[in-house]
Amino acid sequence: MAKLRNARFPNRRSSSPTPTLILSLILVFSFLALILLSLGILSIPSSSRGGESDLHPNRSSISRRIARSSSSNEEGRGEQWTEIISWEPRASIYHNFLSREECEYLIELAKPKMQKSTVVDSATGKSKDSRVRTSSGTFLPRGRDKVIRAIEKRIADFTFIPIENGEGLQVLHYEVGQKYEPHFDYFLDEYNTKNGGQRMATLLMYLSDVEEGGETVFPTAKGNFSAVPWWNELSECGKRGLSVKPKMGDALLFWSMRPDATLDESSLHGGCPVIMGNKWSSTKWMRVHEYKA
Numbered sequence: 515m516a517k518l519r520n521a522r523f524p525n526r527r528s529s530s531p532t533p534t535l536i537l538s539l540i541l542v543f544s545f546l547a548l549i550l551l552s553l554g555i556l557s558i559p560s561s562s563r564g565g566e567s568d569l570h571p572n573r574s575s576i577s578r579r580i581a582r583s584s585s586s587n588e589e590g591r592g593e594q595w596t597e598i599i600s601w602e603p604r605a606s607i608y609h610n611f612l613s614r615e616e617c618e619y620l621i622e623l624a625k626p627k628m629q630k631s632t633v634v635d636s637a638t639g640k641s642k643d644s645r646v647r648t649s650s651g652t653f654l655p656r657g658r659d660k661v662i663r664a665i666e667k668r669i670a671d672f673t674f675i676p677i678e679n680g681e682g683l684q685v686l687h688y689e690v691g692q693k694y695e696p697h698f699d700y701f702l703d704e705y706n707t708k709n710g711g712q713r714m715a716t717l718l719m720y721l722s723d724v725e726e727g728g729e730t731v732f733p734t735a736k737g738n739f740s741a742v743p744w745w746n747e748l749s750e751c752g753k754r755g756l757s758v759k760p761k762m763g764d765a766l767l768f769w770s771m772r773p774d775a776t777l778d779e780s781s782l783h784g785g786c787p788v789i790m791g792n793k794w795s796s797t798k799w800m801r802v803h804e805y806k807a
């Protein structure tokens with residue numbers, strides 16, 4: 515008798531907990547799915563989002579081709595997507611390249627070290643003060659700390675140019691009225707190309723929004739500048755060429771060299787005067803060869 519009763523008990527126990535067991539299994543699985551989703555391992559199909567861009571059938575030199583990344587909100591950086599803005603010069607914007615924290619970190623790091631910016635004298639190759647560049651700035655050594663190493667790795671991943679080819683990050687500050695007249699980033703002297711060779715590409719990262727002015731302008735870009743969607747928000751200076759409005763976290767990549775390694779004169783660019791607000795930016799210049807830091 516006792517044996518029989520004991521034998522029956524496990525049966526009753528296993529029949530009554532079934533609904534709770536299923537419920538808890540469902541809970542565990544949905545938790546797992548949520549965790550996987552938040553880590554970006556699982557992703558919700560998002561093919562409909564990519565189709566909204568205004569693709570032109572022909573190849574105009576200023577076009578907006580948008581490629582959205584499928585994993586949004588990576589490391590608190592918001593949605594990231596790249597936008598090709600010009601073929602002459604080759605230029606594209608990487609939206610939300612840096613997080614707000616990274617932007618603020620770079621500004622705070624640079625603030626105590628800011629000095630009046632100089633330009634390179636093309637005759638002597640030495641730095642000199644100039645009226646064409648009225649900002650202040652400082653260099654942060656390559657690989658300086660964990661945050662900077664992560665940014666430099668991201669730059670290499672995005673541009674396909676090795677970290678070792680990059681100069682140290684330059685942080686720049688422009689106050690109202692400050693600007694940088696149109697210039698080339700490549701060098702015309704031998705002195706400056708001894709280490710690393712010619713500058714091949716530039717990544718300009720905007721660390722702050724600018725209320726008015728402060729655009730990066732390419733005055734000799736080929737194409738119809740006024741076709742950019744932000745045309746009406748541009749300052750008078752910004753309307754003198756193809757312009758990019760600074761937005762915190764965005765990065766502008768442009769090439770000083772064509773794919774055949776000749777210098778691209780259409781990469782002429784300047785920083786428009788800031789009219790309202792403050793402009794903070796950080797520049798990574800990338801060389802043809804390893805740059806000994």
Ligand SMILES: *[C@@H]1O[C@H](CO)[C@@H](O)[C@H](O)[C@H]1NC(C)=O
Pocket residue numbers: 570571572574
């Ligand atoms: C290029 O495309 C635009 C808009 O899609 C059109 O207005 C223009 O005529 C085209 N140009 C050529 C050369 O086909």
Ligand SMILES: *[C@@H]1O[C@H](CO)[C@@H](O)[C@H](O)[C@H]1NC(C)=O
Pocket residue numbers: 738739740741
């Ligand atoms: C340039 O683009 C603007 C805006 O899309 C258009 O109104 C204008 O007619 C274009 N100009 C030329 C010369 O194609």
